[in-house]
Each structure stands twice: as structure tokens, then as C-alpha cells.
Amino acid sequence: MSPSLHQSLLMVSDLEASVAFYRDLVGVAPVERNDGNVEFDTGECTLVLESDFDQEVLDGFGLDEPGDERGRGVIVAIGVDDPEAVDTVCERAAEADETVRMDPTDVEWGRRMALLADPDDYTVEISAPLKEDQRSNT
DSSP: OOOOOOEEEEEESOHHHHHHIIIIIIOOOEEEEETTEEEEEOSSSEEEEEEOOOHHHHHHHTOOOOOTTTTTTOEEEEEOSSHHHHHHHHHHHHHTTOOEEEEEEEETTTEEEEEEEOTTOOEEEEEEEOOHHHHTTO
């Protein structure tokens, strides 16, 4: 069996604000809620938003507390069905006064993408493959 990514876990400071961001703006539906975390089925792997672990759990896993700059260096890439959906997600984010780091852009590798900041400053890429007739314009 080849290794595969089955889950990405983000430690978040405000679980409800993060759930609202991913559910209402990005458009992924929660599939399971447990004590301290919410799981979203994103197709290939599960995205888990986890309330900060207490010190005992951090110590047990050999982890450091995430601190105030938890989103630094992390990009969560979420694919959507079509290029227009990238624009729709960004419109919802702007209407909700969320940070759009990069407006929807057609990139040379054949995708339309945008970058948002979630409530903990994780960078969230929203992207979709360009349609064949749109590729020649990049």
C-alpha cells in the first residue's frame, strides 16, 4: 500500500469561528462533531479543526503549544468544482469582512486560484482547473 494523506488537522483558537469560516465561506460541510473538534470531509482527506490541546495532550504527543502565529507557513489547498466557484468563495469572504490575500487569478499552471486567511491566519487556497478555452488566456 502506498502512503496517502488521510487527514489534515489545524489547531484553532476559536472552534466556532473557524467552523463558520470553512462551512459558510469555503463551502465544506461538517460531517462529524466531537468534544473539541469538527471534521469536514473534503473528498481525498478529512480536514479537522481542533480546539487547542491542553498541556497534558501536547506533552503526550511531544508537541509545542501553537502560539499566536499558528498559521505561519501553512497553506490549506481546497479544490472547488469550477473557476466561477473560486470567485463566489472570495465574494462571500469579502462580504463577511474576511481577509482575501490574493484575488481570484488565472495562473500559468492552468488553475484559477485565490488565497484567503482563516480566523487563525492559516492561508487557505481556493482553486479550480481552468476550462480548456480559458487556458490560452493565462
